[in-house]
Amino acid sequence: MTTVLEPPTPDVLATTPVEDAGLMRRPTEPQGVWSWITTVDHKRIGILYGVTAFIFFLAGGIEALLLRLQLAKPNGTVLGAEAYNEVFTMHGTTMVFLVVMPLSAAFFNYMMPLQIGARDVAFPRLNAFSYWAFLFGGLFLYSSFLLGGAPDGGWFGYAPNTSIVFSPGHGIDFWVYGLQILGIASTVSAVNFIVTMLNMRAPGMTLMRMPIFSWMTLISSFLILFAMPVITVALFLLSFDRNFGANFFNPAAGGDPVLWQHLFWIFGHPEVYILILPAMGMVSEVLPVFSRKPLFGYPVMVFSGIAIGFMGWGVWVHHMFAVGLGPVAVSAFSLSTMFIAVPTGVKIFNWIATTWKGSLKLTTPMLFAMGFIAMFTIGGLSGVTHAVSPHDRQQTDTYYVVAHFHYVLFGGALFGIMAGIYYWWPKVFGTMLDERLGKLNFWTWFVGFNLAFGPMHLLGLQGMPRRIYTYDESLGLDFWNMVSTVGAFTIAFSVLVFMYNIWRSHKRKVKAPADPWDARTLEWSIPSPPPHYNFAEIPTVHALDEFWHRKYTEDDDGRPVRVADPQGGEGGDDDPDHDDEHHDDEGHGIHMPSPSYYPLVAAFGLPVMAYGMVYGRSSGQSYVVVVLGAVILLAGLFAWAMEPSAEPEEHDHEMIEAHSGEEPVLVAAGGPAALEDGGQESGEKGGQPAGGASEDPTDGGGGGPAPEGSGP
Amino acid sequence: MARAGRLRVLWTTAAAGLLLVACGNQELPQNTLDPEGPVARKLDNLIDPVFVVAGLVFVLVQGLVLYSALRFRRRSDDEAPRQVHGNAKLELGWTVAPALILLVVSVATVGTIADINRRAEGADVVNVNVIGHQWWWEFEYPGRGVVTANELHIPAGRPVALKLTSEDVIHSFWPPKLAGKLDVIPGRENFMTVEADEPGTYFGQCAEFCGLSHADMGLRVVAHTSGDFDEWVRTNAAPAERPNEGEAGEGAALFRQKGCASCHTVNGYSAGELGPDLTHLQQRKVFAGAAFELNEQNLRVWLRDPPEEKPGSLMPNLELSEDEITKLIAYLETLK
């Protein structure tokens, strides 16, 4: 890695001590590739997450299409057994860890701080680190295709099939270390979001005034926080078996393969709620807006979310009903599983009640949200039939399960996320997506989805096991398999429509107003797209649905009445650009964290270590590479710790001296002024004393970003 | 309206499909909703009413969503619906109602769990040890001196107690029309009961992903009348006769020379452990995890290159000449 790409202005050179901030001079470019690579802005990181995850979605989707092609007819010949096993393993792993989780993370990143009225997350650089770790983890995993074979043990990698005796290749190693990297990424970001939500809400925003999507983010983050270490240990045990000859899953030495299943599913079940809760949050935002009614029973929605989060920890054995754990355990977990339907049902009915007697505008996001209710319910109901454990002895490991989880994952999580994408697109990109194409997108999506996965219920009950690369005509399964394949390609068409819609909106640039949907939460009170610093002035919150209450009051009959002079939207109501300059003025004073290389550097150490571990197994010398990776990681972390965030600690003489020449430049670089006028930099410098954070009047409100200090 | 129309098409398709399932015809040999033994029937008797409950909830929710979408469409931009923030009574109602429904379901569930976990006992119970291998099944009849592969022979109308263990990875034993599946786990012993109402051949398959040829790890359960079963046992307990001359005799010699004997047991001739017992190979209709029908042609193809025919198969390609194969097959055909 070199130092900076663009030559700094002489002025900057003169005042910036060379040796500060460790190895590299601080990045300053406000735009262009490097500004994205070094960004610590939660909004940009959110976009990076979204784009990356979408690309992985295409990869996972193409894998799905391959699976469906192979299965379209009996005795298919598109993929061999080996390729098929690799493809379904990568499909499941991709969709879960590289698509739905990071897509949710994209919204956590982008929307949550806006919803709670914060300027950024608690640890902006850590946030960038999470993203890079996620990206590298995904690339690492996919590099296995080029390096001798992808993992082929299924997305839950049951031992001992994944032990070295039965999977001597490197595929499983890639899977193990890839997931470890992704686990680090998720855990770190979960901590970040939790702290952000607990600590950085705008003044007046009590927890029970927090928008429901942020609530679901919070619960999801807690689930990640507590679930990830479990799979971390499981993966470590497996890698000790594989790399160092330990016996954890070696039956010959007395090891019990069921241990793996327990650890995996103790993680795995909370994981499925990690996947669904954010989508539920998005749907809960969309329905009220397009029904012109508040969310029905907000407190109950919050508490049922918490209840799902808690109960989700007590049901994991439902993935192990065929293991033979004895009637007591099976009964206990059958019942605990069934009763998760109760808090989930509450949500379903409250959503319907939200739309009931509302004024429904069936825009694309609304269609996806209502589709979510309908389709997720189907998946939930098949879940309950699984929970009836005696019959699950017939259903488990068949396409009936595959149907169940696609109805909750695709019919649930992805429908919800699509609702979220259509809903928030104008806010994020400042342009509107086309509604007609959106509706086409929805209907092909909806029909294709049901064609693809509806028949799988039948296939499963008719005795089609999952994870088979081929099946014989004698089983009588051809018709519905063909239907399912047709459905999969219908979805592919729908995805193309979606991509076309994006491309078109990018070309047409139909400017989005600040509040195109007449929405309820704070992110709609600022311009679209939001300025770098989010809120020129941190809002003070008086109620749930704060923004709505700035626009409307209720008359005696409980009907909304528009307030004559809405003081709410900074962005003005329907005029997207009237405020731009005004904001730039205000933006000058706002002190945002500066970009940094180090999260990227530190995260880069992870895949290096991982490659070392993979190849260390076959040649001991490769463990040197692990050390190299660790050095990169530690060096990155060290430089990071030494580099102040934009706001240096007020009382740290050394640092202030070292950076006094640089900091103001950074403020300008980060601030919107620099976007338009690079020459402002020197002018800025004088006006902004180093460590001016405490003097900044707009800072220090409850929602101001706390200094990052020497965080991890 | 378009939505309603399209939905109707979908639901009718689904309903037609369900009907097809319910009829459970001969063409679906692994249909779980068409049990042909008491164990599978217990599961089916439990799931049928649960499907009905689920169906009702399904209709209710879809109905409400559709109704709401159609009835409450915005007609003018000035509409100002009443701002209802919640309703404690209603919410309590739809918390309690599902809980009550589930209470009923759970009582039935626990009852059935207790029921199917009882081990079969009594004089007429047949015991069989099921051993899972990558990617074939081994069946041992303790006390009867019979070992066979991929085809489980049982007497109809009598409970058969299976003890399941695995030699390598986790498999799952699943004859859908006779019983639900139970995992076959190395280092553990699992017990299940199967029983067939009538004589006949029942399909089954390994249901836990177990590596490359998981898809080719099928099985058959062959139920006989009691008399036929005893006859079958008698035949299969006897050692194989060893041909000394002709092609078969040469084949028997090749069986040793080519190393077949080191992997395959032929009672009275060889004692290999790695592959299926071939003593009475010809008693079976299928081989190699029920992936192939047993006939000369298939055996020939198999012996040419097993891993080619069945990915990953642990029986190696022994580079046999056609002539050797012919002789080996001649020998294998004497294993009756």
Next chain:
Amino acid sequence: MTQPTLEGVDHPAEDEEAQVEHGAHPTEAKYIKVALVLAVLTAVEIALSYTGFPEAATNGALLILAAVKFIMVAAYFMHLKFDNKLLRRLFITGFVLAASVYVGYLLTLGVFLP
């Protein structure tokens, strides 16, 4: 800095919090006392493991002693006793969750059962 009180947030009152931070911190003498108790408990533990009491009783006592030590370190050295309640909840949630899921799976594998 004027800031509206954040009702509903667990610990809004800054003054109270400030007091907690600076007033109620244990003194060094207290720390040393706690450490002494911890040392004694450890000695008892080790002694216990050498006595010939019935195994179940010894094990029970050992686990209780470990729990006491655990709680003392958490309460005093980690200030959970004095600090913001939110932190206690966070940690206890993690701990209880861990204890229940792991004991749960050990139970299904028959570990604590005769």
Next chain:
Amino acid sequence: MATKEKSLAHEEPVTPAPEHHHATNTGLSNEKLAMWAFLGSECLLFGALISTYFLYRGRSVSGPTPEDVYDIPYTSVSSFVLLMSSLTMVLALAAIQRGDYRRLRIWLLATALLGASFIAGQVYEFTSFIREGLTIKTNLFGSSFFVLTGFHGVHVTLGIVMLLSLWNLSLRGSLTQDRSEVVEIAGLYWHFVDVVWIVIFTVVYLVK
């Protein structure tokens, strides 16, 4: 050495700084909240390792068994060492909160040294086990013992690195009273690692 230290100490401000973390909703700083969240998560990590050990104790199909290799008096001493490092850690915190930078450094160093001797003890224990024929490969006991205590050892080692960095910062004069929370947070981690050892010592070594 002494003079240098003195001159640095001279530069250290004596007045406590305003506490910036009051700006947060909870009144807690982001860093401290993050550390506690992380520790909550660590409970599940160590829980998984401890329960694995628990599951596999007595399940090995061949020796050596715990009884063969454990040296309880030896481990008791190193457990005691780690326990006392928690005391020196809180003393370090008390010192910085008072603004007593000299004692801060003494106690930080003492804590790191106690931690290091614990690790040295563990290294010795590992090597002696290996000499007696117990490695990670030998049996289930070996696998679960080395992985559990090894994970703990790595945690202690990271803690030592943290403590030494703090000590170094203090030497350079940049660890001041108003940043005492940094020491507190490092301390939380340190005590947590100690607490985990309390459980391991009982469950792994003492309980039969």
